Amino acid sequence: MKINPTKSKAVCFTRARVTEPLNYSLGGTVIPEASSCKYLGIILHSDLSCSDQFNYTVKRAWKALHFTMRILRKGNSKTKSLAYTSLVRPILEYGAACWDPLRDGQINALDREQKKAAKFAHHRNESNWETLTESRKIARICALFKAYTGEGAWKAIGDRLETPCYLSRGDHGKKIRSRKQQTDIGKYSFCKQNHTALEPTTCRCFRYSVL
Template identity: 30%
Template sequence: IKWIEAYLTNRTQVVKLDGHVSDPLAVLSGVPQGSVLGPLLFLLYINDISSVAAEEGVQVKLFADDCLIYATITKLDDQLKVQNCLKKLDNWCRKWKMSINYSKSTYTHISKRKTIHSFPYSIGGHLLVHAQQFKYLGVTITRKLSWTEHIDNVCTIAYQKLYILRKKLEHASRDVKHIAYTTFIRTILEYSAVVWSPHQATLKKKLERIQRLAARFICSTYRRKESVTLMLQRCNLDTLELRRKKYRLKVFFQIIHDQLKIDKFKYLHPPGKINPRTNHDCVIKPYQTNTDMFQYSFFPDVVEMWNKLPNAIVVLNNVTDFENAVEAHLRDC
């Protein structure tokens, strides 16, 4: 503790511009940005904020300086609990001298109902804006849990970056273009795709179209008569849909083998009975779904894929071996 105290106290900062240095100014709060200890110390400082929400039965998720609270609303009393939670969060921030960015604070009702009983949520005397959608950790979430808006945003950004690469790397080698695409564009198309992987053909095509344009860019061939499928094969580019399936199965494997901090017993259960002729040794009880939204969400979708895998794949213990085997299996399907 003395080391941390010495690290944080009596610090000063200066501004250096064109060889001129300002007078030193004492740093009275905060943690040194860019330091190894900075993020850890910040998390320790705000760690007990979760207990504030728990007092009202409201769930809270923290990631760095992002705070998301959510609750199931069925009656007015539930809305009042959320409002009380917001008030306590504001009091906590005032006590510990943490500021809230009110302009970025919104609330959203996630529901299939056309009419929703609204509530004037506020924090620190500021009324929260009722948003139809919001971004959380880079993923656009809508009130109906549709991924269309998120995919539209992703595709727009990817198109813009691909246009820039075509201008900047017009005369670059195929290898350089390939690396540029997989580094700067495909990562955008696949960020958090384990969560939002679409089932609609139109959305799948929208994503694949960008990779097909990228294949033309990599091969420097824009003639319509040229086969884009052959270009993709020459560039060793699997379809984005195949890669999304592979990554969903990989995450599922990690959950089953306790490699991720997700309670598998909360979401996964053994089946009532196993048919040795149609089921492998590690079969999971399928989800009963009534809507496409739920059916194609992560757990129902990946459990169905998992149960269809060959026994030789599901019994593997190493995640790399599993990923390679799944990739080969999906290519053969």
């Protein structure tokens, strides 16, 4: 495999305000330093914030939805619904476990796209589609389960999961130790959210799928 240095970026992932310049080169070509890069369709920022990925997702979904609305203006409800779930919703759900928004404004912005689609397909703001919040919740549970079982590339994250120092009578043997987090990135990651707010659901997943 040949790597093109002109299409590469050097990103330093840190919370420090002042960092030393990165001096990387490949084949005599200096790799430019950047504050963010895209990897497998996900924008990774140097401070691990998800605002760039969120804005990118909303913009792509908005374009796809309005394109669908122009093309299927005279289509029936079933066709419009199928177009949304096939073309627009996958954009809103792609990699959601990595960039799941934590602010109400961001969550509402994503929900507005689905409400627009519901009004377009069913002429009302509500539909029988699964909510985006519920979909992201399931994605977080699946991500935690893959990390816990060490599936594929998730093993590196799973190795960082620890068992608690003490288990009460109501606990189970597959419980994950909860760590204190100092930043929002840690507090709202799929690992932290799942074994606190989603503990009952993950317990059932581990009992029936791991044991």
